[in-house]
Amino acid sequence: MKTILVIEDERDLAELIAFNLEKEGYRPLIALDGVSGLEAARSNPPDLILLDLMLPGLMGTEICKLLKKNEKTAAIPIIMLTAKGEEIDRVVGFEVGADDYMVKPFSTRELLLRVKAVLRRTMPEKAQGKCITIGLVTIDTERHMVSVAGEEIVLTTTEFKLLLNLAERLGRVQSRDLLLQNVWGYNYVGDTRTVDTHVTRLRTKLGEAGEMIKTVRGFGYKMEE
Template identity: 50%
Template sequence: MARILVIEDEPALLKVLDYNFKHAGHEVLLAPSGEDGLRLARERRPDCILLDLNLPDVQGTEVCRSLQMSSETRDVPIVIVSARGDEVDRVVGFELGAIDYVVKPFSVRELLLRVGAILRRARATSGERRAAAFGALRIDEEAHRVWVDGREIELTLLEFKLLVALYENKERVQSRSALLDGVWGLDVGITTRTVDTHVKRLRDKLGRAGDYVQTVRGIGYRFADSPEPAESRVD
């Protein structure tokens, strides 16, 4: 059983999600506004958050940003559930740190399966503490924390997953499609350009350690085999 927080202002949809997730064995927290959602997220520490973008008080994008900025909630997987289905909206959602994006109207059964997959992946990676050091970079996988030259770097959940995926496969080239598959894990209806966007943001945040993430022209990316500065990097 997991604790699911639903931040949604449509009463009928709240009722449907409440019923179906409880029927699947989960505890459900309901928030009809952004402020209620932020308060419940801090107080009850959910295992997953379903977030609408159109809320009566605070835009869902701001709620997502606030959740990602807080040390208490930044590791909670966020699934955006929105009527906005354009690629640009999905890309913005992922850039803000959402782990998945579901467009209304949607299949409740599919949403249950998506959330179930997210929760299983979270449990699979939380059992054993793993820390890694590579040159100026240090990664604590269990705590979802990253440091460069001893200074902690704030990454979104997707940026962190991308960094770990690259690091764990260092010296091996990973195509954009493979990264999209491995990091996002589901068919989210976005293009491989999203990978490029996230890699650029990740490099920028990592500063000099961003050089460890190398571009392989026409294929994808790889993590450096040595912490020595790369001679060149293609953005």
């Protein structure tokens, strides 16, 4: 049974989310403020965190940053929950390491679909013992590692899958909608800026090698050696 930590200061909403998660077969835990939420995540790392942005004690973005910096909690997928819907808020959420972003009010059904999709794409895949080398970039699918010029770089699960998706289709243009389907595992209600944000972050981490990821204006992206 997968454990999901709900860090949300609105008790009624937290309990409603927990109730529906339990019905779906998950084990929900609730924290009503940032400090206790961070402590809960550190002491007993869950399989996924639903994290409110505006929290008493410690902001959701700070919690996200702290968890991603710690080796013990860095791989925990995080879905940010917030009443803020401006693009800058989504970008900030992704930049600190969130895997997904939902704006309140949201339907419970959509939340559960997002939870399933994020868990599915962040679960370790069966090792296939395959290495892909493109220019200075080497992708080790068995060890889930990426190196540039022999130096390992740290990618989130979503960034790894995005890079692998582009590398396996070298030279072929991938639309933003197709990348959402292949990497995120579901359609994003038309909000393809999620892809742009992750591509920007991936390019930055790859350094000069990031230039191999080309933008096809008005359509999507491709990777070229």
